[in-house]
Amino acid sequence: MELVPSEDLPEDYRSGFVAVMGKPNVGKSTLINGYVGQKVAIVSPKPQTTRRRLRGILTLPEAQVVFIDTPGIHEPRHRLGEYMVETAIRAIPDADVVLFVVDVSTLPGARDSQLARLIKQRATGACILVMNKVDLVTPDKGEERREAYLSLTDCDHSLMFSATEGHNHDELLDLIIQYLPPGPQLYPADQITDQPLRFMAAELVREQVLAHLYEEVPHWVAVAVEEFEERREDLTYIEAIVYAAKESQKGIIIGHGGKMLKRIGKAAREEMEALLGTKVYLELWVKVRKGWPRDEVALRDLGYVLPKRG
Ligand SMILES: Nc1nc2c(ncn2[C@@H]2O[C@H](COP(=O)(O)OP(=O)(O)OP(=O)(O)O)[C@@H](O)[C@H]2O)c(=O)[nH]1
Ligand SMILES: [Mg+2]
Structure with missing residues (x-):
């Protein structure tokens, strides 16, 4: 993988x-x-699906846009939550553009005003208010919602948007590019993220835990990939541990006769195969690491370490 030489x-x-x-x-x-x-x-x-900061890279003939995904800002209930919120806040000051994403299918609340203030205080670049999920808003409510959210912020721009339907997709991208400074490609043109494949594999397991288990359990689950080995050109061996915070959760994750873990594993394996373009042999284990979201050492062991600013 090579960067396009700046002169080209x-x-x-x-x-x-x-x-x-x-x-x-x-x-x-x-x-x-x-x-x-x-x-x-x-x-x-x-x-609270996203827990860490990660980059998603879009390379175009005229610009390279490096999106920084952040955990949702919420009222933390444990050390993991505090870590998530701090991770998100640290992404604001060094960004060239901040997208303040809101769910326009709901009315704004106190947390939206708080977040608007936080961005105003910390952002040094441009701010764009993205009113997402417009596909869920009936036409008669649109204007009222727009005004309610607009009154919260003094962002440079705002637009209605739908991430799932693609509404205003190109318009937002044009706006973003307009605010990016002149500069070279920061990543090779074919790189789409800064995350190692190992980490993406762990996340794909966690995604299926979120999809298959109800209520609180997924919030108390962490996944670590222990082995990631290309056994053959067309076969990757992946061994991952699903950590629960207490014994009762372990039982729920494994399920009756191991059925739940099998379903989670099958769905995660299919996603991994799509990502890697090889067959995947996935081995999943469930362990208990008691109270890990509250435990500083466990958090560090599981890779929840605060990024530097920026
Ligand atoms: N109808 C509709 N649903 C959407 C839209 N964008 C996202 N969703 C859904 O909203 C849910 C949350 O989406 P995520 O992308 O995980 O939200 P997030 O802001 O990253 O959430 P956290 O990581 O928890 O902070 C998913 O079920 C999405 O499919 C949209 O434009 N319209
Ligand atoms: Mg997310």
């Missing part, structure tokens, strides 16, 4: 970082996957 890029080439901020579940990761054209971030209908 148009003189007015642009590049930069776009921090995607918002409450949990508003559609930040879906928006980024939509632009990158591939799943770089896992998505689920449950809030």
Whole structure:
């Protein structure tokens, strides 16, 4: 993989970082996957899906846009939650553009005003208010919602959007590029994320835990890939451990006669095969690491380490 030499890029080439901020579940990761054209971030209908910062890279003939996905800003209930919120906040100051993503199918609340203030205080680049999920808003409510959200922020631009339907997809991209500074490609043109494949594999397991298990259990689950080996050109061996925070959760994850774990494993394996383009042999284990979301050492062991600013 090679960077395109700067002299081969148009003189007015642009590049930069776009921090995607918002409450949990508003559609930040879906928006980024939509632009990158591939799943770089896992998505689920449950809030607090994204836990770490990750980059999704879109390379165009005229610009390279580096989207930064962040965990949803919420009221933390444990150390993991605090870690997630701090991770998100640290992405704001160094971004060339901040996308303030809201769910326009719901009315704004106190947390939206809080978040608008936070962005105003910390952002140094441009701010665009993205009113996502417009596909869920009936036409008679549209104007009222737009005004309600607009009154919260003094962002430079705003637009109605749908990450799933593609509404205003090109319009938002044009706006973003307009605010990026001139600069070279920051990543090779064919790179779509900064995450190692190992980490993406762990996330794909966690995505299926979120998809298959109800209520609170997925929030108490972490996944670590222990082995990732290309056994043959067309076969990857992956061994992962699903960590629960207590014994009763372990039972739920495994399910009656191991059925639940099998279903999670099968679905995750299919996603991994699509990602890697090889057959995957996936071995899943469930272990208990008691109270890990509250335990500083366990968090560090599981890779939840605060990124540097930027
Ligand atoms: N109808 C509709 N649903 C959407 C849209 N964008 C996202 N969703 C759904 O909203 C849910 C949450 O999407 P995510 O992309 O995981 O949201 P997020 O903001 O990254 O959430 P966290 O990672 O928890 O902060 C998923 O079920 C998506 O399919 C949209 O434009 N319209
Ligand atoms: Mg997310």
